[in-house]
Amino acid sequence: xxxxxxxxxxxxxxxxxxxxxxxxxVVSTHVAGCAECRSRxxxxxxxxxxxxxxxxxxxxxxxxxxxxxKRIEETAERPTPRRVASPLDRVPMTAWRSLGGGFAWRxxxxxxxxxxxxxxxxxxxxxxxxxxxxSGTEYTQVLQGSFHDDYGRxxxxxxxxxxxxxxxQPTIDSDVECICLxxxxxxxxxxxxxxxxxxxxxxx
Amino acid sequence: MPIALVRRVMTSDSSPHGRxxxxxDDLKALMAAVANQRDKAAYGRLFQHFAxxxxxxxxxxxxxxxxxxxIAQDTLVSVWRKAELYDPRQAAVSTWVFTIARNLRIDMxxxxxxxxxxxxxxxxxxxxxxxxxxxxAIAGERDARVRDAMKTLSREQAxxxxxxxxxxxxxxxxxxxxxxxxxxxxxxxxxxxxKIRPLLENES
Numbered sequence: 461x462x463x464x465x466x467x468x469x470x471x472x473x474x475x476x477x478x479x480x481x482x483x484x485x486v487v488s489t490h491v492a493g494c495a496e497c498r499s500r501x502x503x504x505x506x507x508x509x510x511x512x513x514x515x516x517x518x519x520x521x522x523x524x525x526x527x528x529x530k531r532i533e534e535t536a537e538r539p540t541p542r543r544v545a546s547p548l549d550r551v552p553m554t555a556w557r558s559l560g561g562g563f564a565w566r567x568x569x570x571x572x573x574x575x576x577x578x579x580x581x582x583x584x585x586x587x588x589x590x591x592x593x594x595s596g597t598e599y600t601q602v603l604q605g606s607f608h609d610d611y612g613r614x615x616x617x618x619x620x621x622x623x624x625x626x627x628x629q630p631t632i633d634s635d636v637e638c639i640c641l642x643x644x645x646x647x648x649x650x651x652x653x654x655x656x657x658x659x660x661x662x663x664x
Numbered sequence: 665m666p667i668a669l670v671r672r673v674m675t676s677d678s679s680p681h682g683r684x685x686x687x688x689d690d691l692k693a694l695m696a697a698v699a700n701q702r703d704k705a706a707y708g709r710l711f712q713h714f715a716x717x718x719x720x721x722x723x724x725x726x727x728x729x730x731x732x733x734x735i736a737q738d739t740l741v742s743v744w745r746k747a748e749l750y751d752p753r754q755a756a757v758s759t760w761v762f763t764i765a766r767n768l769r770i771d772m773x774x775x776x777x778x779x780x781x782x783x784x785x786x787x788x789x790x791x792x793x794x795x796x797x798x799x800x801a802i803a804g805e806r807d808a809r810v811r812d813a814m815k816t817l818s819r820e821q822a823x824x825x826x827x828x829x830x831x832x833x834x835x836x837x838x839x840x841x842x843x844x845x846x847x848x849x850x851x852x853x854x855x856x857x858x859k860i861r862p863l864l865e866n867e868s
Contacts, residue, residue, distance in 0.1 A: 466858035469828060475827040476723075479774040481774075502755070503864050505829075507812040509759030511829055513811075517716035518723060524737050525711050529704070530735075532744040538696065572774030572783055597850075623850065 462621040463612045465497055466599070468488060470621060475504035481573030482643030486599040488547035490619035497619075524645040548641070553580065568641075573649040582637050583607075587610060589630040596645030598622045605638030607631055686713055688807065691757035699747035710757075711740050712834035725830045731815050739765040770837060813863045824856040 466474070468486050473479040474487045491497045552571070556564040562584030570576050582591065591596075599621055607616040609628040614620060622628070632638040690712065697706035715736045722732035742764050750760050764803060817825065823841055827834040839846040 468861050469824070469834075469853045472825065472828040472857065474836065477770045478828065478830075478832050478834065483753075488807040500861070503806065503810065503861070505763055506755065506759050506807045507814065507825060507864065508762040508812055508829060509756050509807060510811045511826070512717055512721050512762045512765070513758045515717045515724065517722040518732075520715050520719055520733065520736065524715060524733055525708070527736050528711060528740050528744075532707075533742050560842050571781075572777045574777075606695075 461544055462619070463614070464618045465494065465621075466619050468500065471497060471500045472504040472507070474500045475507060480576065480645065481570050482578045483574035483599045483645065485547060485551070485568075485570065485576075485578060486601050486619065486641055486643045489601045489603075490617075492547060493617050494619075497564070507580075507620055515616075519647045579644075580639060580641050582639045583632050584637055585632050585635055587632050589632075591627065598642055598644045600640050603639045603641055605632060605634035605636050607638050610633045620648060671857070688756050688758070693751055693753045695747060695752070695757050698744065710743060714758075715740055718761070722769065725769075725862065726832075727769065729816075735768050736795070737763055742768075759807055768867045769863055770857050802831065810864050813866060816863060817860065821856050821860050824853050825860060850865050 462470075470479065470483070470487060470531045471491075474484060474491070479487065491501055510613070544591045548568075551568050553568045556566050564582040566580045568578040568580065570578070577612040580603075583605075589607075600619065602614050602616050602618045602620075604616050606613065608614065609630045612624075613626065614630075615634075672827070688710075691710070694706040695704035698710065718736040718739055719729075719732045722735055723729065729736065739761060743761060744762070750757070754760075766796050814822075814825075820842060824834075824838060827837045831837045835849045835853065836846060838844070839849045842852075844852055
């Protein structure tokens, strides 16, 4: 389990553009607030540049260049550096739905990846999450508040990658509600009373 | 990814930069001519250098010929339009071009998914990093260091890195290529990456 930042191979896949849409959204959110990981992504983008440079040159039809010339002559608009919004800004999400017992959740849907399992979970201070394991890798970004489990303590800005061998029961230890963004590669398995209550709602 | 393709991915290319003898500094000079003088001859040389490589890179990543050509053409049109946004202190031209091509490839896949699902078009979050002053300070000679470091990687390290860039399912491909059970691939990949990153950063 990575405790505070995504693994390097995850950042490499993010930089390469090969990371799945759900995990990619979580990593975007983390990277936007983490200079160290931005620098690692830059490093892997440089790897991408080197790979492009050494790629086998494939012959291209001459029309490709002719068409490009035509297109660049057509438009004369000047580029404007775009101000990048928060990665979550334009993601459609449901309203918060209470699960009782100090838990609420909402589902995020990416129009370009409707099958991606992405949720936000909001937990009241002092609550214990249900004991759970994962059947795939789960990517979690702490958006607000903090919690701890047997492995460590996590605060807003931290990103946690948990594999299927992780069985943990996080406890919220902040004064404010703890809000997490999570993308699951596989199905999330939950145990215990709240778990049985949560699972049908999550549809995971 | 078919085995034949994996083998091609695995075959390490010779000549790190340009068979045509185009150096990293040459590319920067060509970019400056395009940005400052709107020099079409310089643009032609950039097109000639990058379009065949982008098509080659995309085909290796499993993108069909027609789509690979579309990505290459769109990338080069962006190179012209965004030329003045390119900052030679930040990254090599190849790295900048790689990020444009990567975003276009992601965009193309997302548009296809939306079309299949009949979802309306919306602004897509792209992989775009906003740098702080502190990020810029360490940019320096990153590209040159990364290129040198990539020559020192072991076969397994090179495989892990390449498949991260060329495969949407790198773990399964790595398991097949290196003959490791899928279950242990993740930890092996993370170990390999943990060794690769310091090499790339030249900190070892």
